[in-house]
Amino acid sequence: MASEISISDITIPCPNPKLTDFLTNCTNELRRKLTKKEIDFCKCGYRINVLSQRAFATDDMKSICKSNGSFRQMIRNLRPLLQITKKSIPTYYKFKELIIDEKLTKWYTDLTPSQRIHGEIGNKLSLVKHAPPQIHNIRIKFQTTRLHENLIRNYPNNPNPQNNVFFLTYEIENYDIRVGVYPTNTVQVTISCTHSPIEYTTSGFAELFVLLGSVKANLSHDSRSPVISQPIQLWRFTHFDFNKDKIDIDCDYPLHDIFGHVQMYTKDMKDGKTAFRVEEQLEPNTTLIEEMQSVKFQKASELF
Numbered sequence: 001m002a003s004e005i006s007i008s009d010i011t012i013p014c015p016n017p018k019l020t021d022f023l024t025n026c027t028n029e030l031r032r033k034l035t036k037k038e039i040d041f042c043k044c045g046y047r048i049n050v051l052s053q054r055a056f057a058t059d060d061m062k063s064i065c066k067s068n069g070s071f072r073q074m075i076r077n078l079r080p081l082l083q084i085t086k087k088s089i090p091t092y093y094k095f096k097e098l099i100i101d102e103k104l105t106k107w108y109t110d111l112t113p114s115q116r117i118h119g120e121i122g123n124k125l126s127l128v129k130h131a132p133p134q135i136h137n138i139r140i141k142f143q144t145t146r147l148h149e150n151l152i153r154n155y156p157n158n159p160n161p162q163n164n165v166f167f168l169t170y171e172i173e174n175y176d177i178r179v180g181v182y183p184t185n186t187v188q189v190t191i192s193c194t195h196s197p198i199e200y201t202t203s204g205f206a207e208l209f210v211l212l213g214s215v216k217a218n219l220s221h222d223s224r225s226p227v228i229s230q231p232i233q234l235w236r237f238t239h240f241d242f243n244k245d246k247i248d249i250d251c252d253y254p255l256h257d258i259f260g261h262v263q264m265y266t267k268d269m270k271d272g273k274t275a276f277r278v279e280e281q282l283e284p285n286t287t288l289i290e291e292m293q294s295v296k297f298q299k300a301s302e303l304f
Contacts (some may be wrong), residue, residue, distance in 0.1 A: 016050045016098050019043065025097055026081055040064050041074050042081075051130065053101040055085040055092035106297065128278050131244040132298045134197035135205070137281075140189045140288075142235040148185050148222035168222060168229055172214045179215060187229075188238070189215055195270045197243055201301045205292055233289040237254075242282055245275040 017025065026042055027034055032088045034042065034290040041064050058071040065071035075082060075093065085102075086092040094100050151166050152159070159166045159181075166181040174196070180188040191198075191211065198204045212232050229235075244266075262280045269275055284291060291297055 049098040057090040133200040135240040136193045136197040136243040139189040139239040145228040150225045154224040243279040
């Protein structure tokens with residue numbers, strides 16, 4: 001059922017060579033080095049042939065070949081590597097070395113453009129499966145001693161009159177961070193970072209630890225007193241959005257679909273590119289160290 005979809009469930013068989021081996025074979029077959037644009041084309045074709053298990057046409061390569069003429073020139077340059085699977089308008093191709101699902105290709109090429117959108121969602125999911133896992137919209141909670149009282153005494157601004165909560169904002173390493181300090185001395189840290197998610201890997205969490213250390217230092221500065229709390233590794237996740245992005249996927253239509261706690265959508269990034277994002281909203285209630293020790297995290301760190 002749709003509500004049971006998980007990012008980790010998106011799989012597709014791959015009885016083909018590794019990408020690095022495939023690119024080496026292309027170079028050997030052509031007896032010359034590939035240009036950067038040709039490498040990008042081969043990588044994109046590889047992903048479609050191997051991960052989506054179908055042939056590709058000019059529309060699939062719009063991010064690399066901006067015009068039909070540019071696509072035709074690329075086909076001529078790489079002709080020894082390619083095989084026509086369907087001669088039509090448009091013509092569909094595969095790399096000779098790669099194995100694809102002929103029935104899936106026939107089904108895909110027989111679809112009308114409007115029907116194809118639904119098929120494209122499945123194809124994009126198969127590609128995003130292999131993207132590095134990341135997290136954003138991160139909320140972390142920890143307890144302190146007398147921080148609220150020290151802010152009342154030393155901070156120039158007053159707390160919110162309705163709930164007596166101090167809301168402070170910091171910009172640290174280009175991250176916008178919002179901190180709420182409650183009368184109970186509970187502190188809630190929110191790092192939205194939707195345009196620049198933090199990698200869900202050991203290196204990504206190292207960056208997160210540095211950010212949280214800076215938050216603690218800023219709170220000490222604003223309260224004019226040391227922040228007494230548990231070690232950062234014992235601070236607790238209350239929420240994060242677990243996402244995988246693919247920046248180099250062409251998407252000529254807006255998309256936003258929701259399946260239970262998992263949603264798929266296109267997102268305009270700061271660099272002007274559009275990302276296809278699969279996102280799962282989680283409320284783990286784990287400490288940072290517990291999350292790093294989880295099976296999900298260990299698997300992600302091994303792969304990336």
